[in-house]
Amino acid sequence: MSKLIKDKVLADNEWTVINEGDSTAAGQKSILPLSDFIALAEKNEVDFNTQACWLGAADEAELLAPYIKDLQLIGLNFTAFMDGRSFSQARTLREHLDFAGELRAIGYFIQDQMFYLTRCGVNAFEIPDDADIESLQRSLTDFSESYQAACDEPQPLYRRRV
Amino acid sequence: MYVYDEHDRNIVKERVEQFRRQTNRYLDGKLKEEEFLPLRLQNGLYIQRLAPMLRIAVPYGMLNAPQLRKLAHVARHYDKGYCHFTTRQNIQYNWPALEEVPDILDELAEVEMHAIQTSGNCIRNVTSDQFAGVARDEIIDPRPYCEIIRQWSTFHPEFAFLPRKFKIAVSGSESDRAAIRFHDIGLQLVQNESGATGFKVLVGGGLGRTPVIGSVVREYLPEKDILTYLEAILRIYNLHGRRDNKYKARIKILVKAMGVEEFTSRVEKEWERICDSQMLLTDKEINRAKSFFTRPQYEELNEAEESQLLIGLAEKEKGFKDWLQHNVSSHKVDGYRAVTLSFKATGIPPGDVTDKQLEALADLSERYSFGEVRATHQQNMVLADVKAHDLYDLWMELRPLGFATANIGTLNDMICCPGGDFCSLANAKSIPIAEAIQREFDDLDYLYDLGKIELNISGCMNACGHHHIGHIGVLGVDKKGEEFYQVQLGGVQGNDAALGKVLGPSFSGHEMPQVIRKLIDTFVDNRTQDEEFIDTYRRIGIDPFKERVYVKAN
Numbered sequence: 073m074s075k076l077i078k079d080k081v082l083a084d085n086e087w088t089v090i091n092e093g094d095s096t097a098a099g100q101k102s103i104l105p106l107s108d109f110i111a112l113a114e115k116n117e118v119d120f121n122t123q124a125c126w127l128g129a130a131d132e133a134e135l136l137a138p139y140i141k142d143l144q145l146i147g148l149n150f151t152a153f154m155d156g157r158s159f160s161q162a163r164t165l166r167e168h169l170d171f172a173g174e175l176r177a178i179g180y181f182i183q184d185q186m187f188y189l190t191r192c193g194v195n196a197f198e199i200p201d202d203a204d205i206e207s208l209q210r211s212l213t214d215f216s217e218s219y220q221a222a223c224d225e226p227q228p229l230y231r232r233r234v
Numbered sequence: 235m236y237v238y239d240e241h242d243r244n245i246v247k248e249r250v251e252q253f254r255r256q257t258n259r260y261l262d263g264k265l266k267e268e269e270f271l272p273l274r275l276q277n278g279l280y281i282q283r284l285a286p287m288l289r290i291a292v293p294y295g296m297l298n299a300p301q302l303r304k305l306a307h308v309a310r311h312y313d314k315g316y317c318h319f320t321t322r323q324n325i326q327y328n329w330p331a332l333e334e335v336p337d338i339l340d341e342l343a344e345v346e347m348h349a350i351q352t353s354g355n356c357i358r359n360v361t362s363d364q365f366a367g368v369a370r371d372e373i374i375d376p377r378p379y380c381e382i383i384r385q386w387s388t389f390h391p392e393f394a395f396l397p398r399k400f401k402i403a404v405s406g407s408e409s410d411r412a413a414i415r416f417h418d419i420g421l422q423l424v425q426n427e428s429g430a431t432g433f434k435v436l437v438g439g440g441l442g443r444t445p446v447i448g449s450v451v452r453e454y455l456p457e458k459d460i461l462t463y464l465e466a467i468l469r470i471y472n473l474h475g476r477r478d479n480k481y482k483a484r485i486k487i488l489v490k491a492m493g494v495e496e497f498t499s500r501v502e503k504e505w506e507r508i509c510d511s512q513m514l515l516t517d518k519e520i521n522r523a524k525s526f527f528t529r530p531q532y533e534e535l536n537e538a539e540e541s542q543l544l545i546g547l548a549e550k551e552k553g554f555k556d557w558l559q560h561n562v563s564s565h566k567v568d569g570y571r572a573v574t575l576s577f578k579a580t581g582i583p584p585g586d587v588t589d590k591q592l593e594a595l596a597d598l599s600e601r602y603s604f605g606e607v608r609a610t611h612q613q614n615m616v617l618a619d620v621k622a623h624d625l626y627d628l629w630m631e632l633r634p635l636g637f638a639t640a641n642i643g644t645l646n647d648m649i650c651c652p653g654g655d656f657c658s659l660a661n662a663k664s665i666p667i668a669e670a671i672q673r674e675f676d677d678l679d680y681l682y683d684l685g686k687i688e689l690n691i692s693g694c695m696n697a698c699g700h701h702h703i704g705h706i707g708v709l710g711v712d713k714k715g716e717e718f719y720q721v722q723l724g725g726v727q728g729n730d731a732a733l734g735k736v737l738g739p740s741f742s743g744h745e746m747p748q749v750i751r752k753l754i755d756t757f758v759d760n761r762t763q764d765e766e767f768i769d770t771y772r773r774i775g776i777d778p779f780k781e782r783v784y785v786k787a788n
């Protein structure tokens with residue numbers, strides 16, 4: 073299982089990402105692809121204690137609106153790190169749908185994106201086993217100040233300047 | 235001019251440190267080439283044909299004397315003693331060493347400069363009118379709003395990995411000098427019936443492979459809503475812009491595909507959700523931004539006396555008269571003028587400037603114009619606040635520096651990208667073409683008779699030389715490995731924006747001066763009195779030009 077950084081520190085990773093077409097093992101905490109999740113949810117068959125959902129970059133975050141209170145975790149999957157749609161999905165989930173659970177970046181993102189992702193509301197990152205944790209944590213705190221309001225800072229700098 | 239406070243300073247400082255760490259990781263082999271690529275681009279660093287190229291941001295074109303001196307220092311110590319002004323009011327160094335870039339950025343940070351977001355698929359440096367704050371036709375000074383937008387876009391966490399680059403321009407005057415119709419977002423400052431300030435918002439303009447004139451999505455947006463509205467536009471673009479084909483990834487393609495109406499309604503819908511958020515601007519912030527762009531300490535001068543003096547001097551010396559007529563513009567304050575320094579002396583690549591010239595410029599700005607200069611998107615420089623009675627002395631000082639060529643607005647004041655001499659994307663060289671044309675038209679009086687003609691040259695479809703919006707546009711093309719040039723006519727960049735039309739088959743480089751000569755001859759033969767080139771073109775159409783140029787072939 074991949075390592076996890078959650079709320080800026082190394083944490084246990086209890087959830088397994090299920091790819092499209094894969095099946096899940098019983099009792100395993102699984103992050104399902106959106107289509108599988110929706111199919112279960114429409115039949116009222118989701119066990120929210122062991123089942124969560126991940127979005128591909130092209131998926132519409134708003135589709136999760138009916139389940140947003142029950143979901144413990146939502147994954148945002150990067151197939152290519154240059155694809156920045158997940159950044160907007162994250163803010164949509166946090167700011168429009170008021171998602172309060174764990175928002176986890178999975179797939180191919182790079183450590184230099186983690187600061188921005190955090191600002192957009194992502195609080196957990198699945199990272200490769202050989203990742204240099206120290207360097208990665210340093211990237212998480214690249215900046216101590218930001219101009220814009222975002223999920224980590226409700227007020228833009230101009231409302232805070234003295 | 236905007237002055238950093240501790241927050242701004244801290245942000246730029248942390249950026250330099252961040253980039254140093256990224257560069258070190260790359261040099262240590264811990265950051266892959268393709269992962270370092272967008273990171274260095276967002277710091278203005280390209281790996282070019284001959285060496286890296288570093289692009290420095292000049293926010294909306296404003297520079298002060300200490301910054302000019304620092305740029306000179308960087309040119310001398312880290313480069314070959316010169317730099318280049320681009321058509322987006324930025325600066326490029328062509329020969330820095332990759333390992334030294336963090337040091338350069340460190341030095342620039344000392345004078346509140348940086349290379350943040352000067353390239354890459356993010357929101358780029360916001361551009362504006364070089365005559366902001368001094369133009370007689372100004373409605374509202376755009377610079378405070380440019381600064382507000384600059385801060386909002388700097389390290390915007392959501393929009394650093396857009397489908398493609400994103401450019402915003404702001405105009406505050408009646409006649410548009412910022413080419414707002416050719417930007418991803420163009421903003422025109424306006425006042426509504428009750429005198430309140432707001433923006434007309436245009437989206438989806440651009441040059442490049444698919445040139446498009448921007449569409450209006452909002453006739454009037456109150457000033458305080460600007461950041462939330464920009465955020466809504468960018469979010470729709472970030473989520474829905476194409477990512478499968480980089481030539482179809484700009485917002486203009488999305489707007490076209492969706493249709494302006496559908497695009498606008500999505501933006502408005504998104505905006506309604508966020509318009510009351512904390513990103514709503516405050517009076518306090520607008521006033522704070524405005525406080526940096528107040529009226530300098532102008533002297534009280536008598537306009538009639540000052541202009542009388544100029545007329546007297548001009549009568550005595552033709553060179554001064556020409557310069558006055560072409561390189562000096564009116565000013566909203568009595569007795570003052572704005573002076574454009576020509577960076578288009580024949581034989582000097584347009585926009586290039588040496589370390590010594592930069593230092594001289596710094597001195598001149600301090601002595602004549604409150605210590606500030608502005609870069610223009612035509613690749614010249616402006617001293618915006620010169621007393622009319624100082625003009626003669628200034629002119630005398632500018633001449634030995636090579637900045638007094640009285641050719642502003644003429645055919646020889648061409649816009650020209652670096653092209654094949656420097657740029658790895660080029661299909662053809664552009665600088666030698668510019669020079670050959672300048673040599674062909676070396677009689678200034680003849681150029682004056684021709685009146686205003688905008689000639690724009692790009693070395694490839696990326697259109698950094700804005701060839702689509704030149705009255706005459708020249709585009710470098712590659713034909714079986716050889717450099718050729720396509721000519722376009724009828725482009726216009728201002729309020730009555732238009733895209734040029736292709737004249738016909740392309741030409742080899744050595745034919746170009748004669749091609750331009752024939753175009754000009756056609757104009758002269760058909761022109762009525764003092765009619766301008768573009769008006770003649772619009773009256774008679776492209777055919778007479780075509781016939782004259784291609785006559786030999788038939």
Ligand code: SF4
Pocket residue numbers: 651652653654657658659660661692693694695696697698699
């Ligand atoms: S237009 Fe083409 S050749 Fe010229 S600078 Fe831009 S990319 Fe390079």
